[in-house]
Amino acid sequence: MVRTVQQINQKIKKGDVLVMTAEEIIDVVRREGVEKATKEVDVVTTGTFGAMCSSGAFLNFGHSEPPIKMQKVWLNDVPAYTGLAAVDAYIGATELRENGNMDYGGANVIEELIAGKPIHLKATAYGTDCYPRRKIETYVSLKTINQAYIYNPRNAYQNYSVATNSSDTILFTYMGKLLSNYGNATYSSAGQLSPLLNDPECRTIGIGTRIFLGGAKGYVAWQGTQFNTKTPMKNNVPTRASRTLAVIGDMKQMSAEYIRALDFRKYGMSLAVGIGVPIPILDEQMMKCVAISDKDIFAPVLDYSIQSRNRKPIKEVSYAQLRSGTIELFGKKVKTSSLSSYYLARQIAEKLKGMIQKGEFLLTEPVERLPEDMAVEPLEIVSKEEVK
Amino acid sequence: MARRKYLLGFSPARVGEPITYMIVKEFDLMVNILRAEIDERGGRLLLEIEGKPHKITSGVKYLKEKGVEVKELNEYVSKEEERCTHCGMCVSICPADAFEMDKKTYKVHFKSDKCIACGLCLDACPPNAMKLRIW
Numbered sequence: 001m002v003r004t005v006q007q008i009n010q011k012i013k014k015g016d017v018l019v020m021t022a023e024e025i026i027d028v029v030r031r032e033g034v035e036k037a038t039k040e041v042d043v044v045t046t047g048t049f050g051a052m053c054s055s056g057a058f059l060n061f062g063h064s065e066p067p068i069k070m071q072k073v074w075l076n077d078v079p080a081y082t083g084l085a086a087v088d089a090y091i092g093a094t095e096l097r098e099n100g101n102m103d104y105g106g107a108n109v110i111e112e113l114i115a116g117k118p119i120h121l122k123a124t125a126y127g128t129d130c131y132p133r134r135k136i137e138t139y140v141s142l143k144t145i146n147q148a149y150i151y152n153p154r155n156a157y158q159n160y161s162v163a164t165n166s167s168d169t170i171l172f173t174y175m176g177k178l179l180s181n182y183g184n185a186t187y188s189s190a191g192q193l194s195p196l197l198n199d200p201e202c203r204t205i206g207i208g209t210r211i212f213l214g215g216a217k218g219y220v221a222w223q224g225t226q227f228n229t230k231t232p233m234k235n236n237v238p239t240r241a242s243r244t245l246a247v248i249g250d251m252k253q254m255s256a257e258y259i260r261a262l263d264f265r266k267y268g269m270s271l272a273v274g275i276g277v278p279i280p281i282l283d284e285q286m287m288k289c290v291a292i293s294d295k296d297i298f299a300p301v302l303d304y305s306i307q308s309r310n311r312k313p314i315k316e317v318s319y320a321q322l323r324s325g326t327i328e329l330f331g332k333k334v335k336t337s338s339l340s341s342y343y344l345a346r347q348i349a350e351k352l353k354g355m356i357q358k359g360e361f362l363l364t365e366p367v368e369r370l371p372e373d374m375a376v377e378p379l380e381i382v383s384k385e386e387v388k
Numbered sequence: 389m390a391r392r393k394y395l396l397g398f399s400p401a402r403v404g405e406p407i408t409y410m411i412v413k414e415f416d417l418m419v420n421i422l423r424a425e426i427d428e429r430g431g432r433l434l435l436e437i438e439g440k441p442h443k444i445t446s447g448v449k450y451l452k453e454k455g456v457e458v459k460e461l462n463e464y465v466s467k468e469e470e471r472c473t474h475c476g477m478c479v480s481i482c483p484a485d486a487f488e489m490d491k492k493t494y495k496v497h498f499k500s501d502k503c504i505a506c507g508l509c510l511d512a513c514p515p516n517a518m519k520l521r522i523w
């Protein structure tokens with residue numbers, strides 16, 4: 001049984017496509033087997049809603065009278081990067097407000113823009129013959145901004161580690177609040193619903209793939225930063241943080257329900273991004289991939305009190321164990337917490353399913369495949385002579 | 389039998405008096421100390437008091453006569469539903485199991501009657517959905 005993306009799109013247009021979420025498909029395959037399920041189901045939708053620090057947005061403010069070549073820009077007192085053309089800027093999610101507090105940043109600006117709120121814009125410049133203005137203060141909103149598009153260099157991690165803390169003090173990390181003496185453990189992947197765990201080798205997800213991004217249609221722009229294919233595998237999926245996606249999408253179409261500023265106390269700000277990816281069931285092999293369930297996906301438990309990039313995993317645990325609410329570490333029951341919302345991941349997969357069923361969302365073939373062989377290099381501290 | 393939570397505040401001069409002993413003994417109440425703090429502003433006690441309703445009322449009256457500030461505590465923290473993403477970070481943080489992850493809907497429910505006012509969830513919720521009511 002083989003089907004093409006074109007055939008699926010024909011069915012979507014005719015309105016007789018069969019779509020299921022990556023959660024629903026598990027039972028169908030268990031009941032009916034891969035062969036029958038492959039014949040019946042055309043598309044499986046995935047979803048995730050978690051903290052994705054490597055996120056931000058490009059903005060074009062339009063020209064003032066007289067014009068200014070912005071050299072420094074602040075949005076609600078959060079610096080944006082403007083080493084681009086005169087009125088272009090990039091606001092990064094983790095950039096903090098310049099008042100010493102860590103509770104407001106680029107993520108909030110992005111969330112508020114999407115929610116339609118006014119944003120205070122301040123810019124300074126050195127003034128040129130063509131751009132004489134040296135300072136501007138005004139208000140902008142998503143309506144007044146010419147282009148506002150999310151460009152996130154690293155989202156939707158294919159698997160991620162589980163964090164715990166062996167020390168005797170509470171740690172505040174990007175993996176949340178970690179209680180002392182293995183008081184809890186946190187994890188972040190949506191497991192069986194997560195996009196890249198359902199297409200582990202990225203056969204169907206590639207450059208140009210149309211996706212659900214923050215409530216609107218978006219696209220895979222590139223492989224994400226720290227894209228890594230050289231990780232250990234179990235049950236045909238990586239057991240470490242591995243592949244990632246760089247994604248792009250129009251903020252003007254997005255909804256604040258699926259983009260949320262997150263405040264990790266004593267760490268900083270991050271952005272929760274809602275992403276859903278449809279997976280065309282091209283053949284039985286693809287069906288086997290999407291049928292994976294939480295009990296077959298494993299993640300390493302890392303001790304975040306060890307402040308080194310070389311910490312060794314304490315053990316591997318499955319997402320079924322993690323989602324049960326407790327895991328066992330050194331003979332002790334440790335409570336677990338998810339940092340990403342399984343509730344919203346499910347809602348995103350459902351929403352995307354609805355969009356496809358209604359004919360509002362067509363599937364794409366990748367323009368180019370993501371790298372099949374790519375490693376992540378560490379940063380070494382070396383001299384000019386030593387650098388490779 | 390009724391069970392209520394009270395927040396007691398008293399001045400530094402009064403911290404020495406055995407007020408909890410008195411309400412246990414004189415009013416036949418069961419007292420569970422959920423939280424205690426003493427600093428330069430005085431002492432604060434969070435008590436769960438169990439007993440006959442009229443005895444609780446008399447006990448509270450006695451405390452007030454002794455110059456103790458008494459406030460019935462309904463909610464120490466609250467969960468702002470519009471901001472909650474149902475991630476579940478709070479679930480492993482709360483020592484009183486006041487947060488329940490519904491395994492069917494995957495929504496997180498906050499049971500404020502279980503709360504012992506430790507405050508641990510306040511700086512743990514990433515979208516800032518947990519808000520302090522009083523202390």
Ligand code: SF4
Pocket residue numbers: 467471472473474475476477478479487496512513514515516517518
């Ligand atoms: S940590 Fe906050 S957002 Fe997450 S479930 Fe608890 S209250 Fe909701």
Ligand code: SF4
Pocket residue numbers: 464465481482483484485486502503504505506507508509510
């Ligand atoms: S204040 Fe403490 S006991 Fe109350 S809900 Fe928060 S973590 Fe639980």
